Amino acid sequence: MSFTVSAAEPLQSPVGVGIIGLSARGGWAARAHVPALEALKGKFELRALSASSAESARAAGQKYGIPLAFGSAEELVRRDEVDLVVVTVKVPHHRRLVEAALHAGKNVLCEWPLANGLAEAEQLAGLAARAGVRGFVGLQARASPALRYTRDLVAEGYVGEVLSTSMIASGGAWGPTFSSGSEYLLDRDNGATMLTIPFGHTIDALSTVLGEFTETTATTAVRRPRVTNAETGESTTMTTADQVAVTGVLETGAVASVHYRGGSSRGTNFHWEINGTDGDLIVTAPSGHLQLVPVTLHGARGNDARLTALAVPDTYEWVPSTAGRSDEPGYALAHAYADLHDDLTEGTRTAPDFGHAVRRHRLLDSIDRAATTGERFRLDP
Template sequence: MAPIRIAVIGLSQSAKTSWASEGHLPYLLSDRGRARYKIAALLNSSQEAAQRAVVAYELDSDVKAYGSPEELAADPEIDLVVCTTRVDVHYSTIEPSLKAGKNVFVEWPLAENVHRASELAELAQKSGSKTLVGLQARVAPASLKVKELIQSGAIGKVVSSDVQAYTSRGGGFSISEGLAYFLDKKVGGNPVTIAFGHMIDFIHSVLGEYETSHSHLQVQRPAQSVVHEDGHTTPARSDVPDLISLHGTLKQSANVSQGASLLVTFLTGSPMPGTSPFSWTITGETGRIRMSNERGPFVQSEGSAYPIPVQLEDFASGEFKEIPWSWESWQEPLPPRGRNIAKIYDLFAEGRAEELGVVDFEGAVVRHRQLDGMLYPEQTSS
């Protein structure tokens, strides 16, 4: 089968973040990736910027360079458009390709808010585009192992679950110029939508969604300083919550008891010494499971570079043991940031993305609706 021809939006020399080069390129340029995909085009802010990126990343000389989303959408030799830009330009860069019926893979968050995300999902449905969203912790081996344990009946039916999480980024009184948009929640990219969003998504992928829930959010540090590249600072204000308390009742299922609770506490910043930055406990009728991570809730990306223990306690015997899990052999040589993204690419190429629970645009709208209900309760309560 011929490789899937892809266009990457946002692979740039001058990008403030390096997710395209660190999360996507390692797989796409690996032997396994090249057998399944071919980078056929880049789209950046200008054709010249795209051409510079082709040279900088030593891509094939026949890779096309585009500076316009409309020109890219008109290219009949592109099978999959991959968007890795800042969230507030996702809509404008992929809309033409969706209208043209192209398949599209967008990094999370899908859009700035649930309204824009819903519009993109509707466009994809009308055009027949296959869609993927980078909520890749769902396919992380540690997450899948926890899900497997629950489905096997290792702890009986789930009766409750609790999460304590801290991010390793932010939580202070200053932020770099490149990430200053994290202070403005209307942009759509911030620790709540990104770090919390990734985390709560893989938790729901294991336990199911809430039946009912309530949240309390707080901005503890509204006064911030933006640190510019030359070292000087300017004052700024943040309206992005840095503390979340979320609790509710999970939907009953084959593996979840009626009335089972999910309690989540999420804080931006480091925990006190001796406290794990991520601890997730699932209590069942006959035992408990715990997943922890010394890098915080980032199971989807950099947390993959470190051990993520999955432990099982049996109430009857008192036995407490670590449950092994592993990367697939082809994932191990890849940089940790790219391993779970690589799995999404692999599943899509095999036609198994839906089977393994990879999120599409409609699934992303579900998560956006949850986050918007927390961030903008006055708009979603009616």
């Protein structure tokens, strides 16, 4: 199933943004979206926000200097000042809030995962297509300068023909302890799991660099069915997998192997090798959340006896004010917003949209079914 969004009238800069879920107490929107938009001042203007109550919205509006603050998303999406609605709340609420924005005729950027499962994602993509607006999804790892450089090195033949790729990573969360307020991550029915969040972000980056999966097999397990609140000492049940091991074949014929572990390792928390007929590329990072962390790239080819560090050329830094700040949460997101701005104002189609989100949800769904049935699943590239 594919989705095509009808062409919308290009917008003028600055694009007016309204964020659903921006809180004065902090959170992801405050740590990443606000600085990312600030880095692109002139292209975007943060004009509105909504929070869980009118009081919370007023506090956030005062803190961030945002003129329009609402106690409900329904009020925000109706404002003419808002060209782009950004949904930054927990996954179980994505569908309702994205639908509200689409019904109001607004372009939408929704945090990843787009929805709680493939069926919901397909419904939202179909609704965006019928509404004739642009729907985008927050898969920002692919916009990171280091990963775009890696993609280009592969495309230019740095490693020759890619034979295989191997990745091992830690999920950070989904380990022996959890923090208060993150309990919803432990229940697989909420759709916010290690498979959907860090694995989903990073497998999207892998596919950007090396191409799509055409076959998958998988093993998943809940190795820690009881986990402990780090603050209270109380234990609770975890039903989402803390071990995800996937093997498969990419559209180029290359063999892929990916293993995500819950929590953190005393050894390796992210290591990705790309091995080819004439060279090797190694991507390392401090965690398996490739959308959040700085990336280091090493390579060797031909007669090279050892790996050497590969510096990312300055031309890959699209957002000058973020250069050298790859350890900040909004770094990759600012580059993703730069892509999104061009799509909205020039009619390009570069940023991952709802149709792309469906493709990524379909891959995760195939992994989940492969793990459940023990079968090999085939996908269209």
